[in-house]
Amino acid sequence: MALRRGAGLAAFERHKADIQSYATLSESLTRQSLDALEVQLDHFRMTLQRFASSHREDIKKDPEFRAQFQQMCISIGVDPLAGPQKGGWWAEMLGMGDWQYELGVQIVDVCVGTRDKNGGMIDMRELLRLLNKLRGIAVLEGKESSTPGAVTEEDVLRSIKTLKPLGAGYEIIHIGSRKMVRSIVKELDMDQAKVLEIAESVGGKVWAELVAEAAGWPVDRAVAALENMLLRDGSCWIDDQDPEASAVYWVISVLEWE
Amino acid sequence: MGSRKLQTHIAPSGYKLPSIHAFPPFFCFQPAAKTRVSQDDQWVQLILSYARFRRLFTLTVDDAEKTGSDWEEVLINERINRRLTKQQVRTLLQMLVARGQATYEPPRQDDSVLLYWRKPGEWAEVLHSWAVSTGQLNTIMTFYEIQAPSLPSELSDIPTPLLKRAIDILTKTNRAQIIESGEGDGVRFFAGS
Numbered sequence: 001m002a003l004r005r006g007a008g009l010a011a012f013e014r015h016k017a018d019i020q021s022y023a024t025l026s027e028s029l030t031r032q033s034l035d036a037l038e039v040q041l042d043h044f045r046m047t048l049q050r051f052a053s054s055h056r057e058d059i060k061k062d063p064e065f066r067a068q069f070q071q072m073c074i075s076i077g078v079d080p081l082a083g084p085q086k087g088g089w090w091a092e093m094l095g096m097g098d099w100q101y102e103l104g105v106q107i108v109d110v111c112v113g114t115r116d117k118n119g120g121m122i123d124m125r126e127l128l129r130l131l132n133k134l135r136g137i138a139v140l141e142g143k144e145s146s147t148p149g150a151v152t153e154e155d156v157l158r159s160i161k162t163l164k165p166l167g168a169g170y171e172i173i174h175i176g177s178r179k180m181v182r183s184i185v186k187e188l189d190m191d192q193a194k195v196l197e198i199a200e201s202v203g204g205k206v207w208a209e210l211v212a213e214a215a216g217w218p219v220d221r222a223v224a225a226l227e228n229m230l231l232r233d234g235s236c237w238i239d240d241q242d243p244e245a246s247a248v249y250w251v252i253s254v255l256e257w258e
Numbered sequence: 259m260g261s262r263k264l265q266t267h268i269a270p271s272g273y274k275l276p277s278i279h280a281f282p283p284f285f286c287f288q289p290a291a292k293t294r295v296s297q298d299d300q301w302v303q304l305i306l307s308y309a310r311f312r313r314l315f316t317l318t319v320d321d322a323e324k325t326g327s328d329w330e331e332v333l334i335n336e337r338i339n340r341r342l343t344k345q346q347v348r349t350l351l352q353m354l355v356a357r358g359q360a361t362y363e364p365p366r367q368d369d370s371v372l373l374y375w376r377k378p379g380e381w382a383e384v385l386h387s388w389a390v391s392t393g394q395l396n397t398i399m400t401f402y403e404i405q406a407p408s409l410p411s412e413l414s415d416i417p418t419p420l421l422k423r424a425i426d427i428l429t430k431t432n433r434a435q436i437i438e439s440g441e442g443d444g445v446r447f448f449a450g451s
Contacts (some may be wrong), residue, residue, distance in 0.1 A: 018409065061419050241340055255281075257263075
């Protein structure tokens, strides 16, 4: 350990000198790395454009691929829908000019991107919030129609109609007082709809006995409906540490996330 | 009653816990495969980001169910009265190791891991840049000088096994050389190509 620094006056002076030379050095390093970063970003943007035009078909066809592509764009600060042209950079690259259709693409992206979390059923308000966030528009909940440039519920309803001929299976479902957008091609069975309605009225947390009583079902039927939602649809999460019941189910689409 | 909003929370350490941490089922491993993948991703992300925030290098099974541990804020949520069991933490350790985000340390046990919130390769680069920028090339340094430098650095308190791994990586590209001595190992850095 003879190499360790001493503690005398010389060491103190050396320490001061160290600090100074670090400062000079760090300044020049920062400048260098900033320059290098800018060149890299430019290069990356160009590569991304080339990638977008050569994979145009895949991006249009495959929603998962598109979601990933979009995420890539966002992470380097390129908004595929923004740009000088009407319809933006995306339109230029992919030849999709129609605003309505683009909104459709974003709806698909949000629905696919949140599917693991909500089982393919998203609350309209949450969808609007995410769409406007995606577009970088700050908007208060429920104030969409009075905010310039914000996507409104009517826009979403129209876009979903536009998507219908594509057979994507997007549909608006009314659960109690709420509108949900369903993006899974699957019949929502009646029992499941009932469970959603009950969950909605109690704030998202349900268990078999509670559902059975509210729906007037035998407990077994409630268990079956809940287990279907848990295991088949992935539309709820189970909790085994709740004091109210040994198995408590949280219906994802009824919850709001900060 | 309407919907329930799950909120983020600023822990006493200043770390902002994500809203999923306030979601009671997050503390119960999910039986549906796809849901479980999403849950696993979020646990891994939370653990690594918390470790980075607090510069924690190890996570052990004993950190579970224990108040006062470095990991208490993450492994226990008092506000919703949920906690991970030791067995669950063991499962998370397995997953972190399987994903290359941690390694069992010491080897050949499954109670404790060294976390890679930076991969050894990234640590190697941090180490080398530090040696260059502080003018330490071509001189012999002790591990102690790296782990407790006079000016705190990103490498302060780096555990020895991780430091050794980073130096090993630099050795392969001729940017470092281990100097063995009776008093403890040292290392010499080179500019490299």
